[in-house]
Amino acid sequence: xxxxxxxxxxxxxxxxxxxxxxxxxxxxxxxxxxxxxxxxxxxxxxxxxxxxxxxxxxxxxxxxxxxxxxxxxxxxxxxxxxxxxxxxxxxxxxxxxxxxxxxxxxxxxxxxxxxxxxxxxxxxxxxxxxxxxxxxxxxxxxxx
Amino acid sequence: xxxxxxxxxxxxxxxxxxxxxxxxxxxxxxxxxxxxxxxxxxxxxxxxxxxxxxxxxxxxxxxxxxxxxxxxxxxxxxxxxxxxxxxxxxxxxxxxxxxxxxxxxxxxxxxxxxxxxxxxxxxxxxxxxxxxxxxxxxxxxxxx
Amino acid sequence: xxxxxxxxxxxxxxxxxxxxxxxxxxxxxxxxxxxxxxxxxxxxxxxxxxxxxxxxxxxxxxxxxxxxxxxxxxxxxxxxxxxxxxxxxxxxxxxxxxxxxxxxxxxxxxxxxxxxxxxxxxxxxxxxxxxxxxxxxxxxxxxx
Amino acid sequence: xxxxxxxxxxxxxxxxxxxxxxxxxxxxxxxxxxxxxxxxxxxxxxxxxxxxxxxxxxxxxxxxxxxxxxxxxxxxxxxxxxxxxxxxxxxxxxxxxxxxxxxxxxxxxxxxxxxxxxxxxxxxxxxxxxxxxxxxxxxxxxxx
Numbered sequence: 001x002x003x004x005x006x007x008x009x010x011x012x013x014x015x016x017x018x019x020x021x022x023x024x025x026x027x028x029x030x031x032x033x034x035x036x037x038x039x040x041x042x043x044x045x046x047x048x049x050x051x052x053x054x055x056x057x058x059x060x061x062x063x064x065x066x067x068x069x070x071x072x073x074x075x076x077x078x079x080x081x082x083x084x085x086x087x088x089x090x091x092x093x094x095x096x097x098x099x100x101x102x103x104x105x106x107x108x109x110x111x112x113x114x115x116x117x118x119x120x121x122x123x124x125x126x127x128x129x130x131x132x133x134x135x136x137x138x139x140x141x142x143x144x
Numbered sequence: 145x146x147x148x149x150x151x152x153x154x155x156x157x158x159x160x161x162x163x164x165x166x167x168x169x170x171x172x173x174x175x176x177x178x179x180x181x182x183x184x185x186x187x188x189x190x191x192x193x194x195x196x197x198x199x200x201x202x203x204x205x206x207x208x209x210x211x212x213x214x215x216x217x218x219x220x221x222x223x224x225x226x227x228x229x230x231x232x233x234x235x236x237x238x239x240x241x242x243x244x245x246x247x248x249x250x251x252x253x254x255x256x257x258x259x260x261x262x263x264x265x266x267x268x269x270x271x272x273x274x275x276x277x278x279x280x281x282x283x284x285x286x287x288x
Numbered sequence: 289x290x291x292x293x294x295x296x297x298x299x300x301x302x303x304x305x306x307x308x309x310x311x312x313x314x315x316x317x318x319x320x321x322x323x324x325x326x327x328x329x330x331x332x333x334x335x336x337x338x339x340x341x342x343x344x345x346x347x348x349x350x351x352x353x354x355x356x357x358x359x360x361x362x363x364x365x366x367x368x369x370x371x372x373x374x375x376x377x378x379x380x381x382x383x384x385x386x387x388x389x390x391x392x393x394x395x396x397x398x399x400x401x402x403x404x405x406x407x408x409x410x411x412x413x414x415x416x417x418x419x420x421x422x423x424x425x426x427x428x429x430x431x432x
Numbered sequence: 433x434x435x436x437x438x439x440x441x442x443x444x445x446x447x448x449x450x451x452x453x454x455x456x457x458x459x460x461x462x463x464x465x466x467x468x469x470x471x472x473x474x475x476x477x478x479x480x481x482x483x484x485x486x487x488x489x490x491x492x493x494x495x496x497x498x499x500x501x502x503x504x505x506x507x508x509x510x511x512x513x514x515x516x517x518x519x520x521x522x523x524x525x526x527x528x529x530x531x532x533x534x535x536x537x538x539x540x541x542x543x544x545x546x547x548x549x550x551x552x553x554x555x556x557x558x559x560x561x562x563x564x565x566x567x568x569x570x571x572x573x574x575x576x
Contacts, residue, residue, distance in 0.1 A: 011288060014181050014191070014198075015174050015456045019340050019449035019505050021196030025348040026321065026447065029314035030159050037158050041218065047158075050551045052165030052216035052307050054158075060313040064352030070409070072196035073451050074185065119482045121358070143287045144155060159314065161307035163361050163484050168303045169492040170461035177458065194407045196451050204457040208496030214553070217307050263338045265502070299576060302469050302479070302486075303462050309484030318447050325446050329506065335446070340453030340504035342446075360484035362473065431575045432443060 002094075003083035003135040006038040010144035012075045022070035028105050029063060032095045034144045035081030036109060039093065042140045043133035056130060058091060058111040059121075065095075065107025075099050079144075083134045089113045089123040091134070146238075147227035147279040150182040154288035156219045166214035172249050173207060176239045178288045179225030180253060183237065186284045187277035200274060202235060202255040203265075209239075209251025219243050223288075227278045233257045233267040235278070290382075291371035291423040294326040298432040300363040310358035316393050317351060320383045322432045323369030324397060327381065330428045331421035344418060346379060346399040347409075353383075353395025363387050367432075371422045377401045377411040379422070434526075435515035435567040438470040442576035444507045454502035460537050461495060464527045466576045467513030468541060471525065474572045475565035488562060490523060490543040491553075497527075497539025507531050511576075515566045521545045521555040523566070 010031070018024040040056050041047055049055050071077065078098045085092040089112050097105040115124040126134075154175070162168040184200050185191055193199050215221065222242045229236040233256050241249040259268040270278075298319070306312040328344050329335055337343050359365065366386045373380040377400050385393040403412040414422075442463070450456040472488050473479055481487050503509065510530050517524040521544050529537040547556040558566075 009287070013174070013178055013288070014450055015177055015458065017196065017451035018446055019336070019451070019453045020342050020345060020347065021451045022347065024321075024447045025351065026314040026317035029317055030157070033159055033312075033314065034157055037218065047218040048216050048307070051548070052161065052214075054217070054308050057308060059308065059310065059358060060355050062352070062354045063313065064350070066350045067348050070196075070347060072192050073198070074181065074191040116483070143153070144157070158306055159312045162302055163305035163307070163309045163480070164486050164489060164491065165307045166491065168465075169495065170303065170458040170465065173458035173461055177456075192451070195404070198452050201452060203452065203454065203502060204499050206496070206498045207457065208494070210494045211492050214491060260339070297575070301462070301466055301576070303465055305484065318445070321447055322445055325506065335506040336504050340449065340502075342505070358484075360480050361486070362469070362479040431441070432445070 003086065003137060004039055004043055005080060005082040005139045006035060006042055007139065007141040008035055008038045008079045008081070008144045010077060012071050012073055012077065014073050017073050022072055025067060028065055028067065028097060028107065031079050031097060032063065032107055032109055035079040035095050036093050038142055039081055039083060039134065044130050057114050059114060060109055060111050062110040063107065065105055067105045069102070069104040071099065071104060084108070086126060086131055086134055088125050091126065147230065147281060148183055148187055149224060149226040149283045150179060150186055151283065151285040152179055152182045152223045152225070152288045154221060156215050156217050156221065158217050161217050166216055169211060172209055172211065172241060172251065175223050175241060176207070176251055176253055179223040179239050180237050182286055183225055183227060183278065188274050201258050203258060204253055205256050206254040207252065209249055211249045213248040215243065215248060228252070230270060230275055230278055232269050235270065291374065291425060292327055292331055292421070293368060293370040293427045294323060294330055295427065295429040296323050296326045296367045296369065296432045298365060300359050300361055300365065302361045305361050310360055313355060316353055316355065316385060316395065319367050319385060320351065320395055320397055323367040323383050324381050326430055327369055327371060327422065332418050345402050347402060348397055349400050350398040351396065353393055355393045357392040359387065359392060372396070374414060374419055374422055376413050379414065435518065435569060436471055436475055437512060437514040437571045438467060438474055439571065439573040440467055440470045440511045440513070440576045442509060444503050444505055444509065446505050449505050454504055457499060460497055460499065460529060460539065463511050463529060464495070464539055464541055467511040467527050468525050470574055471513055471515060471566065476562050489546050491546060492541055492543050494542040495540065497537055499537045501536040503531065503536060516540070518558060518563055518566055520557050523558065
């Protein structure tokens with residue numbers, strides 16, 4: 001059962017295109033990351049600690065996407081990001097990018113909650129409050 | 145006498161930060177470019193031809209910036225971009241980036257209108273209609 | 289049977305890291321794209337026409353990756369890119385990123401050869417000469 | 433009297449171009465940053481602490497550049513970065529980007545050495561050993 005979702009509106013930047021005249025494909029993953037951060041913000045407030053470090057460290061372990069329609073500079077797009085699954089330490093988010101209501105790309109991110117033990121990084125349980133907020137079946141909207 | 149200005153609202157993306165925990169400085173120039181495209185959009189409509197190429201080709205010849213305050217992930221910022229000077233072929237845009245009303249960086253871009261002659265690129269007069277629209281002392285707002 | 293492969297050496301740039309202190313994950317796809325262009329260069333020479341446009345237009349239709357080990361600024365890495373499959377119009381490239389001989393990420397790109405018909409983009413057969421050169425089971429090395 | 437200099441070889445990546453078919457200009461500042469890190473590496477070894485954080489925190493306070501010739505995908509370039517001035521806390525680096533021996537852009541970065549005092553960032557003297565190594569009038573070469 002899907003949890004929280006976020007709609008993020010943005011516009012294709014000139015710098016996100018390439019010499020083929022369309023969006024350079026890694027940019028879609030940048031947008032997925034924007035969508036996941038929108039979910040975290042909506043669920044749990046501030047994204048950073050006082051040193052600018054992530055409050056919710058969730059590095060990626062897998063991602064993938066299908067690209068259906070090329071986008072060009074200044075296209076207005078919506079990124080719909082949805083919590084698809086939460087395990088003990090793992091979070092799966094699914095993303096759909098649309099333009100004028102038509103899907104242009106879709107993909108996913110698999111992430112793991114971690115903490116640092118000295119110089120080591122180990123997986124850790126997702127904090128209960130964050131888990132509960134990510135599981136709420138509510139939808140919010142914002143801009144990037 | 146300054147011409148058209150645009151306020152563009154956006155939010156610092158996680159991918160725009162670096163391992164120092166703050167915004168990686170070339171990103172400010174990406175935002176300046178976003179601001180200049182917002183001016184062109186407000187002045188002259190669509191930014192691209194049907195192949196996704198720039199309708200108003202204005203490559204950069206000089207840019208510069210001063211950075212006053214570091215930004216962190218998710219900071220809400222405003223880019224104020226103002227047409228400072230228009231010559232026959234040249235366009236100078238000045239940009240101020242603010243957070244919560246406080247200036248955090250300022251800079252400029254000097255650009256030249258060009259056209260292609262076969263494989264050569266030559267400077268060309270800025271079209272009258274674009275010039276007139278960029279010179280209008282009006283201000284608009286948008287999001288990036 | 290795999291075809292041509294390329295080893296591309298590069299170094300993690302400071303701007304490729306994020307506030308978590310590690311490489312921002314969409315960068316891996318940037319490196320995959322670098323690897324595919326290294327294959328095209330080795331197979332078919334110049335990557336661009338006289339206007340800077342791609343000589344071999346191969347937009348992406350799908351990509352994906354698994355991330356095993358985080359990378360930090362200045363890590364020396366090798367991207368091994370291998371032609372995994374060539375169909376009439378389609379090209380599948382597999383990529384392995386290593387540091388000091390250890391695999392840190394692997395992924396793939398599925399691309400389609402296209403041509404423009406006026407304002408439309410249609411898939412087209414991969415030119416025979418390019419196909420033959422991509423199918424050659426040779427390996428080359430370079431830097432990015 | 434200029435100090436240490438570094439030549440860094442790299443190649444224009446496809447993702448560094450934009451829909452105009454040439455390099456997106458903020459990329460030149462990314463290359464300047466690469467050049468400054470090459471200077472720090474040559475002068476002082478490892479760029480990061482065990483958490484991936486900068487060992488030599490030198491945030492930017494000002495930068496600027498002139499762009500003479502547009503670059504396209506796959507152009508082989510050299511970034512020549514030279515220590516132009518070192519004050520108590522300040523470092524000025526000048527950068528020249530060339531292709532086939534011809535200068536295509538030049539610019540500078542002004543940076544300040546900092547340390548953290550709790551949540552505050554304050555300027556701090558550049559460590560003597562780093563200063564001495566940056567002042568040495570030697571030149572090294574590498575790839576990015």
